[in-house]
Amino acid sequence: MPSLVVDHVTKHYGAFRAIEDVSFAVEPGEFIVMVGPSGCGKSTLLRIIAGLEPISAGRIVIGDRDVTDLEPADRGVAMVFQNYALYPHMNVAQNMGFGLKMSGRPRTEVEAAVRRAAEILRITEHLHKRPKELSGGQKQRVAIGRAITRSPDVFLFDEPLSNLDAALRSQMRVELSRLHSELQATMIYVTHDQTEAMTMASRIVVINRGVIEQIGSPLDLYNRPGNLFVAGFLGSPRMNFFKARVGARADAQAIVASVDGLDAPLILPFGEGDGQLPSAGADIVIGIRPEAFGEGDSALSVEATVKVAESLGRETLIYADAGRLVTHDSESQEGYIAVHRPYQSATAYGRPIRLSIDPQDIFVFDPTGPTLRFPKRRAAA
Amino acid sequence: MAKLLRFRVLQAAMYGFLAVYSLFVLLPMLWMVFAAFKTKREIFVDPMGLPDSLSFVAFGRAWDIGLGIFLLNSAMVTLLSVLVIVIVSGMAAYVLARSEYPWMRWVYLLVVVCFAVPVHGVLVPLFQMLSAAGLLNSRLAIVLPYAAYGIPFTTVLFYAFFLDFPKELEDAARLDNCNRIQTFFRVILPLSGPALASASIFQAVFIWNEFLLALLMLTRPALKTLPVGIFELTSEFTADWPAVMAGLSIAIVPIIVIFFFSQKYFVRSLQGLGK
Numbered sequence: 236m237p238s239l240v241v242d243h244v245t246k247h248y249g250a251f252r253a254i255e256d257v258s259f260a261v262e263p264g265e266f267i268v269m270v271g272p273s274g275c276g277k278s279t280l281l282r283i284i285a286g287l288e289p290i291s292a293g294r295i296v297i298g299d300r301d302v303t304d305l306e307p308a309d310r311g312v313a314m315v316f317q318n319y320a321l322y323p324h325m326n327v328a329q330n331m332g333f334g335l336k337m338s339g340r341p342r343t344e345v346e347a348a349v350r351r352a353a354e355i356l357r358i359t360e361h362l363h364k365r366p367k368e369l370s371g372g373q374k375q376r377v378a379i380g381r382a383i384t385r386s387p388d389v390f391l392f393d394e395p396l397s398n399l400d401a402a403l404r405s406q407m408r409v410e411l412s413r414l415h416s417e418l419q420a421t422m423i424y425v426t427h428d429q430t431e432a433m434t435m436a437s438r439i440v441v442i443n444r445g446v447i448e449q450i451g452s453p454l455d456l457y458n459r460p461g462n463l464f465v466a467g468f469l470g471s472p473r474m475n476f477f478k479a480r481v482g483a484r485a486d487a488q489a490i491v492a493s494v495d496g497l498d499a500p501l502i503l504p505f506g507e508g509d510g511q512l513p514s515a516g517a518d519i520v521i522g523i524r525p526e527a528f529g530e531g532d533s534a535l536s537v538e539a540t541v542k543v544a545e546s547l548g549r550e551t552l553i554y555a556d557a558g559r560l561v562t563h564d565s566e567s568q569e570g571y572i573a574v575h576r577p578y579q580s581a582t583a584y585g586r587p588i589r590l591s592i593d594p595q596d597i598f599v600f601d602p603t604g605p606t607l608r609f610p611k612r613r614a615a616a
Numbered sequence: 617m618a619k620l621l622r623f624r625v626l627q628a629a630m631y632g633f634l635a636v637y638s639l640f641v642l643l644p645m646l647w648m649v650f651a652a653f654k655t656k657r658e659i660f661v662d663p664m665g666l667p668d669s670l671s672f673v674a675f676g677r678a679w680d681i682g683l684g685i686f687l688l689n690s691a692m693v694t695l696l697s698v699l700v701i702v703i704v705s706g707m708a709a710y711v712l713a714r715s716e717y718p719w720m721r722w723v724y725l726l727v728v729v730c731f732a733v734p735v736h737g738v739l740v741p742l743f744q745m746l747s748a749a750g751l752l753n754s755r756l757a758i759v760l761p762y763a764a765y766g767i768p769f770t771t772v773l774f775y776a777f778f779l780d781f782p783k784e785l786e787d788a789a790r791l792d793n794c795n796r797i798q799t800f801f802r803v804i805l806p807l808s809g810p811a812l813a814s815a816s817i818f819q820a821v822f823i824w825n826e827f828l829l830a831l832l833m834l835t836r837p838a839l840k841t842l843p844v845g846i847f848e849l850t851s852e853f854t855a856d857w858p859a860v861m862a863g864l865s866i867a868i869v870p871i872i873v874i875f876f877f878s879q880k881y882f883v884r885s886l887q888g889l890g891k
Contacts, residue, residue: 285791287787287790306790307787308790308791308793312791314787314788316784316788317784318784320785320788322807323807324807334791334792337792337793337798338793381788381792
């Protein structure tokens with residue numbers, strides 16, 4: 236039986252449709268990450284699950300109970316907020332035990348639950364402190380501890396790491412993954428940070444404009460995005476998109492595409508798992524991940540000029556100007572091609588760069604969104 | 617450079633204005649304290665001069681008319697009124713600040729409109745109502761009107777504070793099994809120190825000094841508050857002005873002490889009022 240079922244949930248604020256007919260089920264022990272751009276409705280959906288927002292239609296089932304009309308405290312959920320939401324007038328122990336105390340549990344039980352959670356999170360020495368005496372990371376630990384003491388059926392996290400600095404964020408990411416493994420708890424996590432989504436999730440739910448674009452494992456979504464939005468949203472730098480047109484069908488299983496700005500035509504075979512072959516003359520969008528650009532000579536090579544080179548230590552991100560071959564809806568906003576090199580590169584502004592393209596690595600999308608073709612090369616086992 | 621000079625001149629002018637205004641407010645108080653140490657003769661012969669000696673005789677005369685009882689009465693009435701005002705206004709402001717019903721804006725407007733009703737305009741009906749209710753010559757006869765007049769202003773003050781109160785704390789309280797009332801008393805009120813302090817001081821000062829309603833509603837000496845009690849030192853043709861000033865000097869002490877200890881919250885809350 237699923238831990239949580241979100242069943243045809245809709246939420247309207249007057250004429251604005253924040254969530255539109257969203258459905259999905261979460262299995263026990265899963266770590267679900269909901270991602271999407273700002274204002275897409277992911278936090279609203281989390282608040283709906285928590286019971287903090289009433290819904291316009293649909294139902295929420297936790298375990299075997301329909302909790303749609305239940306108060307937040309009666310749903311068996313605990314939530315960790317972006318700004319921690321710790322009570323400033325209570326110390327850490329009081330913060331963590333407040334929920335149990337308000338539920339009328341005996342003091343010994345509350346104290347035992349607080350101590351257990353504090354030990355798991357290694358904050359025992361801070362139990363007597365007020366929130367203002369804690370650092371950001373410690374506050375977040377207390378907020379998580381408050382959730383743990385309630386032993387909920389489902390943990391809800393609303394962008395819990397977004398207020399932390401980069402170093403602490405990656406540390407807490409590891410901590411949360413460890414916690415998930417230790418507690419074997421069902422967790423729903425909202426973030427706009429795709430690193431968090433890719434590294435922590437059992438499954439990712441990609442939300443856009445109040446609807447689910449795709450649900451799947453992180454690698455599944457990365458390798459087989461269902462549409463243009465998911466393909467562009469997951470991956471940093473984002474996928475390069477090029478406008479193209481189907482010249483003709485090479486045969487029953489392949490198309491010849493001419494890409495705006497690229498002299499040589501592309502022959503793109505379609506295979507198992509791909510969508511329907513687009514008809515001759517149809518507009519399509521070609522997608523190439525930044526790491527898919529090679530360096531060697533090939534039939535499909537493009538000469539470009541480096542415009543920006545970002546050295547990240549063990550890798551280098553390059554934004555290159557390839558003349559007439561411009562990306563649209565790109566990260567640089569100027570049509571530059573994003574290229575990823577998995578090593579330190581000495582390249583710099585103005586240097587030439589050769590970008591070779593292997594048709595095996597190319598995605599094909601219908602301009603209206605759906606993916607028509609996936610790359611033929613798969614990651615090594 | 618010219619900009620900096622202009623800024624400095626403006627700053628000096630503002631400080632100058634503030635200093636003059638402070639003197640304007642403080643000088644009468646200073647005169648009151650000096651007058652309390654003067655004799656009846658001195659106060660008329662040399663009204664602006666310093667007292668010849670530090671005589672506490674006037675303080676003794678003031679105390680003898682029952683200043684201790686009046687102080688106690690004022691303290692009880694002030695405490696009770698402020699308590700009613702703070703609880704009712706706090707809850708009303710919380711509902712107004714959090715409600716999503718559009719008509720609540722009109723309710724808020726109605727509360728603001730209550731400012732415009734002068735107490736003198738409703739004295740007669742108020743007297744008749746309290747008389748009909750059999751409340752004349754009881755502390756409730758002034759506590760209830762004080763609360764009624766204090767609630768609108770305090771509601772507006774709390775409303776501004778609650779608009780900025782982090783909603784996540786309320787969400788956390790709901791998840792921690794608190795209902796609305798528990799959320800208000802266990803989470804919101806304990807964190808409303810600045811608003812509570814300034815509302816309490818504002819109302820306490822007003823109620824402590826209020827004269828007209830207390831004079832009208834309370835005639836039994838055992839119930840009289842400080843301003844009405846001190847008024848007994850005056851009669852139709854004469855007045856013991858040094859004793860009046862001594863009584864008033866004693867009367868301001870509790871308020872000054874309260875303000876001294878809570879001025880930090882008072883100022884912080886007034887800053888929030890401007891938002």
